[in-house]
Amino acid sequence: MYGILELINFAHGDVFMIGGMIAATFVINVFALSPYPGIGMLALAVVVSLAVAMAGCALLNATIERIGYRPLRGAPRLVPLITAIGMSYILENIAFVWKGPRPVSLPPTLPSGDAFTIGTCPKCASYQWSQLFVLIVTVPVLVGLVWLVRYTKRGKAMRATAQDKDAAAMMGIDVNRTISFTFLVAGALAGAAGVIFAFYQQTMQFNTGFTLGLIAFTAAVLGGIGNLQGAVLGGLMIGFIQDFNEGLGWQAPGSAWTHTIVFGILILTLVFRPQGLLGEQIPEGG
Amino acid sequence: MKKRILIGGPIAAVILLVAGAAAVAGPLRSNSVSALPSTCGPVFYKGSGSPKLIVVSDLPLQGAGRAQNLEMGQAIRYVLEKQYHFKVGKYTVGYAGCDDSTAQAGRYDPAVCSANGTAYAANSNLIGILGTFNSGCSKVLLPIVNRAPGGPIPMISSANTAVGLTHNAPWNSPGEPGIYYPTGKRNYFRVAATDDYQGPSMADALKALKKTKKVYILNDQTTFGAGVASAFQGRAKKLGMTVAGYEPWDLNATDYTALAQKIKNTGATAVYLGGLVCDNGVKLLKDLRSVLGPGVQFAGPDGWTPESATLAAGAAAQGMYISYAGQPLSKLGPAGKTFIKNLTKYSHWKGQMPPYPVYQGQSAQALFAAIAKSNGTRQSVVDQLHKLKVVKGIMGTFHFDKNGDIVPFKWISVEKLKGNAGVYAFAVVTKVKG
Numbered sequence: 001m002y003g004i005l006e007l008i009n010f011a012h013g014d015v016f017m018i019g020g021m022i023a024a025t026f027v028i029n030v031f032a033l034s035p036y037p038g039i040g041m042l043a044l045a046v047v048v049s050l051a052v053a054m055a056g057c058a059l060l061n062a063t064i065e066r067i068g069y070r071p072l073r074g075a076p077r078l079v080p081l082i083t084a085i086g087m088s089y090i091l092e093n094i095a096f097v098w099k100g101p102r103p104v105s106l107p108p109t110l111p112s113g114d115a116f117t118i119g120t121c122p123k124c125a126s127y128q129w130s131q132l133f134v135l136i137v138t139v140p141v142l143v144g145l146v147w148l149v150r151y152t153k154r155g156k157a158m159r160a161t162a163q164d165k166d167a168a169a170m171m172g173i174d175v176n177r178t179i180s181f182t183f184l185v186a187g188a189l190a191g192a193a194g195v196i197f198a199f200y201q202q203t204m205q206f207n208t209g210f211t212l213g214l215i216a217f218t219a220a221v222l223g224g225i226g227n228l229q230g231a232v233l234g235g236l237m238i239g240f241i242q243d244f245n246e247g248l249g250w251q252a253p254g255s256a257w258t259h260t261i262v263f264g265i266l267i268l269t270l271v272f273r274p275q276g277l278l279g280e281q282i283p284e285g286g
Numbered sequence: 287m288k289k290r291i292l293i294g295g296p297i298a299a300v301i302l303l304v305a306g307a308a309a310v311a312g313p314l315r316s317n318s319v320s321a322l323p324s325t326c327g328p329v330f331y332k333g334s335g336s337p338k339l340i341v342v343s344d345l346p347l348q349g350a351g352r353a354q355n356l357e358m359g360q361a362i363r364y365v366l367e368k369q370y371h372f373k374v375g376k377y378t379v380g381y382a383g384c385d386d387s388t389a390q391a392g393r394y395d396p397a398v399c400s401a402n403g404t405a406y407a408a409n410s411n412l413i414g415i416l417g418t419f420n421s422g423c424s425k426v427l428l429p430i431v432n433r434a435p436g437g438p439i440p441m442i443s444s445a446n447t448a449v450g451l452t453h454n455a456p457w458n459s460p461g462e463p464g465i466y467y468p469t470g471k472r473n474y475f476r477v478a479a480t481d482d483y484q485g486p487s488m489a490d491a492l493k494a495l496k497k498t499k500k501v502y503i504l505n506d507q508t509t510f511g512a513g514v515a516s517a518f519q520g521r522a523k524k525l526g527m528t529v530a531g532y533e534p535w536d537l538n539a540t541d542y543t544a545l546a547q548k549i550k551n552t553g554a555t556a557v558y559l560g561g562l563v564c565d566n567g568v569k570l571l572k573d574l575r576s577v578l579g580p581g582v583q584f585a586g587p588d589g590w591t592p593e594s595a596t597l598a599a600g601a602a603a604q605g606m607y608i609s610y611a612g613q614p615l616s617k618l619g620p621a622g623k624t625f626i627k628n629l630t631k632y633s634h635w636k637g638q639m640p641p642y643p644v645y646q647g648q649s650a651q652a653l654f655a656a657i658a659k660s661n662g663t664r665q666s667v668v669d670q671l672h673k674l675k676v677v678k679g680i681m682g683t684f685h686f687d688k689n690g691d692i693v694p695f696k697w698i699s700v701e702k703l704k705g706n707a708g709v710y711a712f713a714v715v716t717k718v719k720g
Binding site: 035096101103105107112201202203207211212242243244245246247248254255256258259 | 600
C-alpha cells in the first residue's frame, strides 16, 4: 500500500485486529471450541475463520480506501495520514463496542508439545506444533502474494501503478481500480494475520492492532519500505531482537526496554539508512 | 432568509455553549445540592427535604472490576439507608457513586481521578470520600482534596494498599507520604492492610503451602506493583528463598513466551506477579503457563482481583494464589457475618460475596460514625476519625493510627483459584502497636 500511495496506513493494524476478532467469534461463539479439540474440528474452524476474516477484512480495507483515502488523492501527504489515524480510532471503537474493553480470551486450540527439537533437552531448541501452524498458514499466503504480484496481469498493473501512476494510466491501467484491488489484497492478508495471531496468541483486544501496526511499520522501514522481501527480513530481525532482549538470561535490558529498543532502531534506520537494508521500492519521483 | 440565519446562528451557538459548559461542569444533581462531577451518578437520598451533606464513593466502575465495585456502592447504600436512614447524627446525608475509570482504559484513569478530586474540593456540601480503589488514583486525588478550600476532605479507602500513602518504606517514591498532604493535615484513612504486609504474607504462604525455594518476581511497573513486589522480595530472601530474577513485565507486549523461557531456564518453582490483572495479566498468565507448565506456582497480590478477571486465563490461572488486604470473610465475627447476609439480600447479589464490598461497608460505617460525632465540618470529621474506636464492627475491633492506617490487626488473606472461584488457602494476621 505504501508503494502505491506512499501512505503509512495506521489503520492497517486495526484491520488485522478485526480479523482476529472475527476468528475469536468463530472459535468461541460459532464452533464453541473446547481446549485442544480434534484435528478435524480445528481444521474446519481455521479454514472458516480464515475465509470469513480474509473476505471481511478485504472488504473493510477496500471500503476504507474508497471513503477515506480516494477523495484525498490529490491532497497534501499529511491529510491522508491524519485520516488514517482517524480510521484507526474508528476501527478500535467499533471493536470496543463489539467486544468490550477486556481482552477476548480464546481457549488453547492448537496442539501443544514440540514438533521437533534440536539438541538434547533440557538444553535444546524446540519447535512447537503451534509455531508450525503459523508457518503452515503463512507460507501459502506469501507464495500466493508473490505469485499475484509477479505473475498476474493485476500484479503487473499494481507494480506499474506503484512505479508511476501517470504513466500507468496512459498505458490504459485503471489506477483507482488497481489501488482498490491493492487495498483488497492487503485487507485479506491482514485478516489472515489476525486469524493466525488469535489462534496462536489466544487473546485479542480492541487496541491490539495499534502497537503491532507500529512494530510492523518499523520492520518495513528496517527492511526497506515497499519491499516485500525487505518486510519479511525486517519482521524477522525485529522478532529476534525482541526475543533476545526479553528471553536471554545474560545482561539484556529486559522486557521493559523492548519498545525503546525497537523504536530506537526505527530512528537509527531513518537517520543512517533511510532506504532500509534491502532498499526501498517507491514510486518514481516519490 | 440570510438575516434569520445570521441571528439564529449566534443564538444557537450560545445555547450550545451553555449546554456544553453544563455538561463539562457536571449536572446539578437531585435536590439542588451543589454540582458533582459528571462521573457521578444521582444522589441517593430518600429522607425528607434535601440532604445537608453529601458523601461520595470514588471507584473504577468500568473494566474488569465493575461488578465488584458496583457492589461496593451497594454496601454504602445499605449502610446509609438501612442502618442510618439517611440521618447521621443531626445531619441528613445523601450519597453519590462516582467513577474514576474510562471504558477505553478499563481501569482508573489518573486524569479522571484528578478531575474528580478538583470537583469534590469545590463542593462545599461534600463531607467525605469513600475510596479510591486503586492506590495510583489516591496518589493523584489525595493532595487535591487535602487542600480543598473548605478544609481537607476526609477520605477512607477499603482497598488501597500502597505503603507510601501513609507511611515510610524503603521502596517509596521520593517525598512520600508527605507529598500527599500539602497542608500537613492527615485526612486519609484505610481499613486495608498495606503492601508491607501483603507482599511478605504471600512469601509466607508460598513457604508454608508449597515449600518454595526458588522464586522469580515480576512487576507491572506501577507504584503498586513495584512496591508489593519489593516487599515480597524482602520477605522471600529472609525466608531463605532464592530470588532467581526480578524484572518488570511490559504491559503492551503481545507475547511473553521469551520472558517465560528465561524464567524456565532459572529453575524457579514459583512466580510472583506484583501488579494488576488489567495490565495484560491474562495474556501474561497464558504465556507463562504454556512455557513453564503446570508445576510452577503463580502468586499475586489483590491487583489480581476480581478473581473472575484472572480466571479469564482459563487453565493457566487455575491454582494461582491471590492475596487480599483484609480478614477472610469466613473468619469475620458475628457483625461481619450478619452484614454479609443483609447486604446479599439488599443487593440481590448472586454467588459468593467478594471481600471488598464488605470492607467498604465497614469504611462507610466508620465515616458515618465520625460524621455523627462531628460539628458538620470536614476538619471535625477528620478529627473524629482519628479518635474513632470501632468495637466488634464488621471487621472486628480496630482504630486508626496517626498515619490513618488500621491497627492493631493487619490481616492478609490468600485464596487459591479453583474452578470458577477462589477458595480460602491461608491467612496471616500481625498485631502491631499504634
